[in-house]
Amino acid sequence: MQNVELLKDDFKIICARYGEDYSGLYNKSIVITGVCGMIAEYLVHFLMYLNQTQNASISVIGVCRNKADADAKFAKYYHTGFFECIEADVRELRAINGGVDIIIHAASPTSPYIYENFPVDVATINMFGTWNMLELAKEKSAEIVLISSSSVYGAASCEYLTEESYGRLSTTEVRSCYSEGKRAAETLCSAYYHQYGVKAKIARCRRVYGPTANLKSKSLLNKLLQATALCETIEMFKDPDNMIQLLYVGDALTGILKILLHGYAGEAYNVSSDAPISVEALAEELTRLEGTCKLKIKWIDKAVLTDSVRTKVQKDRNNACCVNDKLCALNWEPIFSLKQGLLRTVEELKGEK
Numbered sequence: 150m151q152n153v154e155l156l157k158d159d160f161k162i163i164c165a166r167y168g169e170d171y172s173g174l175y176n177k178s179i180v181i182t183g184v185c186g187m188i189a190e191y192l193v194h195f196l197m198y199l200n201q202t203q204n205a206s207i208s209v210i211g212v213c214r215n216k217a218d219a220d221a222k223f224a225k226y227y228h229t230g231f232f233e234c235i236e237a238d239v240r241e242l243r244a245i246n247g248g249v250d251i252i253i254h255a256a257s258p259t260s261p262y263i264y265e266n267f268p269v270d271v272a273t274i275n276m277f278g279t280w281n282m283l284e285l286a287k288e289k290s291a292e293i294v295l296i297s298s299s300s301v302y303g304a305a306s307c308e309y310l311t312e313e314s315y316g317r318l319s320t321t322e323v324r325s326c327y328s329e330g331k332r333a334a335e336t337l338c339s340a341y342y343h344q345y346g347v348k349a350k351i352a353r354c355r356r357v358y359g360p361t362a363n364l365k366s367k368s369l370l371n372k373l374l375q376a377t378a379l380c381e382t383i384e385m386f387k388d389p390d391n392m393i394q395l396l397y398v399g400d401a402l403t404g405i406l407k408i409l410l411h412g413y414a415g416e417a418y419n420v421s422s423d424a425p426i427s428v429e430a431l432a433e434e435l436t437r438l439e440g441t442c443k444l445k446i447k448w449i450d451k452a453v454l455t456d457s458v459r460t461k462v463q464k465d466r467n468n469a470c471c472v473n474d475k476l477c478a479l480n481w482e483p484i485f486s487l488k489q490g491l492l493r494t495v496e497e498l499k500g501e502k
């Protein structure tokens with residue numbers, strides 16, 4: 150994240166809507182794993198913002214695998230006395246000195262390239278990393294929130310996914326290392342709650358995006374955002390039935406904190422937007438984005454696609470919609486519009502050019 154100042158407008162909006170909730174974080178010691186990831190980085194900046202504006206005295210211990218990356222993101226906080234970073238693999242992290250009140254366990258690879266080339270690491274980081282964090286929560290009598298994923302639903306046969314919905318997953322398909330790893334992590338959270346009373350809660354996030362994301366990954370969304378920031382032309386074929394459910398990282402943060410502060414232990418909550426949008430409509434939205442940069446699209450005829458490309462497109466499609474009613478029952482709702490989220494993300498990308 151190049152321009153942290155860009156996030157301050159987000160934080161003002163968040164505090165105006167949910168600020169009273171966050172007194173429950175004041176004077177707490179919070180461990181955040183995977184601290185260089187999209188959601189975790191955004192969370193650190195937000196907690197430091199609370200310290201700066203509300204004298205919240207929140208101490209954060211970040212856990213990362215690459216200290217140089219953490220230094221680049223968080224060096225400005227080291228002198229405050231409220232932030233430190235530990236370089237460690239969560240599969241091997243056994244102890245943290247001092248008191249710990251809350252653990253936000255966000256450590257997990259999230260790249261399809263890593264799923265396909267390092268599946269053992271993906272599976273074991275999710276399983277054994279979560280085990281270690283639950284052991285730490287048990288030792289410290291801390292609450293823990295697992296940042297999970299809607300990928301646990303697999304290939305769902307239903308149109309709308311509640312927290313009780315489950316679909317098919319092939320245990321022998323290499324990319325299942327992520328989905329099965331998250332399933333195992335969730336089961337461990339439930340097991341630690343029932344056997345040891347650990348207050349473990351689960352946030353199932355659905356396609357979160359925002360300015361703190363690794364925008365160099367090759368997802369379709371990132372390709373569209375990068376092309377927008379560069380005012381480039383991208384080729385696309387019209388496919389109004391290909392849907393995507395997007396949630397801005399600021400809304401993901403408020404959902405996760407709502408689960409932490411008001412959710413029930415041993416339970417999972419979908420953290421998702423209210424409704425999906427077609428990829429075609431998303432691209433059109435980017436062509437109308439305010440500012441100097443706009444996406445340009447060259448529409449191509451779907452008939453020119455090869456059979457193999459058609460098959461891949463169909464296989465990758467997942468139009469099921471995660472229902473967020475359970476989280477909304479905790480008095481949560483998304484507060485950032487799609488346009489707001491896209492503008493903030495593109496602004497960050499422009500700064501990285």
